[in-house]
Structures are given as structure tokens and as C-alpha cells.
Amino acid sequence: MATCAVVRRPGRGRLAVVGLGPGARDLLTPRAKAELRRASVLVGLDQYVDQIRDLLRPGTRILESGLGAEEERARTAVEEARKGQAVALIGSGDAGVYAMASPALAEASDDIDVVGVPGVTAALAAGAILGAPLGHDHVSISLSDLHTPWEVIERRVRAAAEADLVVTFYNPRSRGRDWQLPKALAILAGHREPSTPVGVVRNASRPDESARVTTLAALDPATVDMMTVVTVGNTATREIAGRMVTPRGYRWQEGTA
């Protein structure tokens, strides 16, 4: 007879960074759904957790937190994966776009498996509602100066204006941050006609979705909030039958291709 110590070694942990899409269940990919079901631990912002709670296995541990705790959520997700858990770290839209993938992967080393599940980001969700604003080269710019100096943001808006890029503004305006969007639109207006189409989409694909196509001259920034994305056309973008359409090229538009 001998005594023996049984040491339980955890398996290699897994961190899935999962984009939930814009909100509608039928824009959540099957791959995202499978990763949610696989998770032993779910980490996310409370409002996103609510969105997919019914898709989790019974017993999945849920670590939810409020707005602004991004770094803490990222660290928690990586720590849980290091313990051998199957962690799903969730984000709205695509979790790699202005979201949790970046702080999480800054923490992760190669002692865990990392899987990214892409999702339909807000610019695409808005684009499909507006028509075809992203038919040619386009840039996404966040107008939040919480983590980025305004001079950097302004330089990007200026570059987009000068290079005739279609622009989608993420985080365009909040209660405490109201002068950035008018400033950005004024920069674009220096290089584009007042009649340039602008698409404004709020809560894309959610029950209270609203969208309109207006123009650089007519857009009232006060109608824009944090739930909104704003897409400004390039010099070739037209409103056609109420839809915003950016031609796939310049030669093609002129019919010479």
C-alpha cells in the first residue's frame, strides 16, 4: 500500500474574443454562438451580456462589469484563461474594432490559445441600412478623445477630407463631448460640397433602429448621440432613390472603364 498525491493540472486555457454584431440576433454569426456555448467563463459589459445570456450553457460563470472598466475586464479574461478556463470575452460589433481585443491581447502571452471571432461592425451595419456608402475607400475614425489627443483625431479627419475618403465616425457625440462632431464636419465641408450625402444611423438592427440620409449642410449634430454612427460620403457619393451610393471608382462613374 502506498499513498499517492493526485495533482490536477488544468488544461491549456482558451480565450475567445467574440464580436456579437450590431445587436440583432440574426446578425450574430454561428461561430460566435458556438464560442458562447463553449465558454466556461463569460466576461463582458453588462448590457452585452444581457443580449446573449440565453445562449450560454447552464453553469457558465458570468463576470460582467459596467462601462469604462475595459482594462480590468481584459485582465480578468486573460487571468481566467490562464487558469485553464474557456473564456469568451464579448464585445458589440466586431470586438477588434475600438474594443476589447486590443487590451486583452496586450495582456495575453503564448501560454493560452487565443481565438478571434469577427463580427459585423457598426460601420457595416449602418452602411447596409443606408445603401452603399462604403463602395469605395473608407476610413473609420473615433471622435472620442478620452484615450487619444484631439490633435491626433483632427489630423486624421483632415487627411480623410483631403484624400476624399468616405468617413464613418464612431463615438461621434455624447453629453459631455459635443463640439468634436461639428468641428470634424466643418473640416470635411472644407473639401466637399454642402450637398454631400451624410448617413445617420442610430441603434442599427435593434428594435428602435432609426436612419436617415441628409447632407453635410443640413445635418444637425444635436440629433446625434453615442448610439449613433455618422457616415459622410466622398465627392462622388450620391443620394439615389433615398439611398446613399458611393461608386466603386472614379473612372467607372464616368462610364469610361
Next chain:
Amino acid sequence: MATCAVVRRPGRGRLAVVGLGPGARDLLTPRAKAELRRASVLVGLDQYVDQIRDLLRPGTRILESGLGAEEERARTAVEEARKGQAVALIGSGDAGVYAMASPALAEASDDIDVVGVPGVTAALAAGAILGAPLGHDHVSISLSDLHTPWEVIERRVRAAAEADLVVTFYNPRSRGRDWQLPKALAILAGHREPSTPVGVVRNASRPDESARVTTLAALDPATVDMMTVVTVGNTATREIAGRMVTPRGYRWQEGTA
């Protein structure tokens, strides 16, 4: 007794512009799947039709064509919808990004219903594989000068370089078009360190997917083809544990937020 003529009036037609995602079936959204099943007529490039043929209802009329017939496909799709058909016009990734939505909506008037179904575009699919390259402001630029003069493209690359935007190149290189990518990379190299991470992803999410993280200095353009997207980091992008990570901001990166 009277004879009477029965006139069959077609119902209002429907055009669904459907993004299929990067290729893997589990990155096709349920909404896209539902639109495919609803279609009485499917219009698309032959290779994309092959990808989803099994999802169609029996009896769906399939109008497939080869590369380069974009305008014809767009016109056909709109014409069929005008006849009262439920048409699905398909595209890879997101059909609004350098794809069919733009030529189709340029043709469509308000006598048909138009529905856009967004999809996971190549930049997002590649980003999820590479890590988190799109964590901050980013631009998509097509290097195809088929429809756009090179001067316009070069101006955009220069703007992206000067404004420190993460850049994803679509259509980076083909057999007949081989000098554009080296030229674009040289412009970026004028504003970024040789060690700037560059992600190269070929056939994202397909069985023969390949991906690597290299640098501006080390990338060999000859390894890039039309099935590839190339993502160049900004000055803050780092390679961490083999993954490409762009911080969500500059202040945050410096730990001063």
C-alpha cells in the same frame, strides 16, 4: 355569361444585397441565410454561387457570371426585382464594400424594396486572425487601379501614412498589377519604423487559410496575391506573443489615462 380577362399583376419586387462573409459557413449570418432561402432569383459571381448553392430553395433561378461582369450583374438583379421577383444579389465579405451593392443601388429606383444584409468583410476577418490590428482608427484602401486613377490611390495612401492610420489593402496585387503594393508600402515606410508590424492573410476562414505577422521591412510583396489582404499597423501597433495589437489610444498606451 361574360368573358373576362384576368390580368396577373406581379407583386412588388425585392432586392436583397447579401454579404456572404469571408467564406466559412459559420461566418455567414442567419439573416444572410434567410435571404438566400427566400430568393426566387439568385444573381452572383460563379465562385460565390458555388459557396452557397446548397442553401437555396429548389427552383430558385440562378444567374451566375464570371469576373468582371459587375455592371451587368447589377442591372440583371434590378431588372428581375422590377419584374416582381425576390432577388438575392450576393457578394463575398460585405457586399457593400468594393462590391455589388454600389452598382446595383445606382440602378435601383424606389419601385422595388431594397434590403442590405451586412457581412464580415475581409479586413475584419483578417484582423481577427492576426490579433487586434484594428483597435484604433483604420482605413481600407483598394490598390486596384482598374476603376480609379493611381494618383487618387496614392494620395490616399499618403494621407493614411501622414495621419498614422492603420491601413488594410484590398486587391493588393495581381499578376498584371505588381508595382502598386511595393510603392504603397514605401510611402508608409516613409512615416513608420521598419519594424512596424504587417499582417498578411490569405483566404481568411477558408480551408487553405494562411496568415503571418511580419514587418514593413521584411514583407516580400511577391508572396501577396489577389486572395490576400495586407494590414499595416500604425506607429503604436506592436507584435505581442505573435499577434498584432494596436492600442485603443495613445494616452491609454502610455498609461496616463
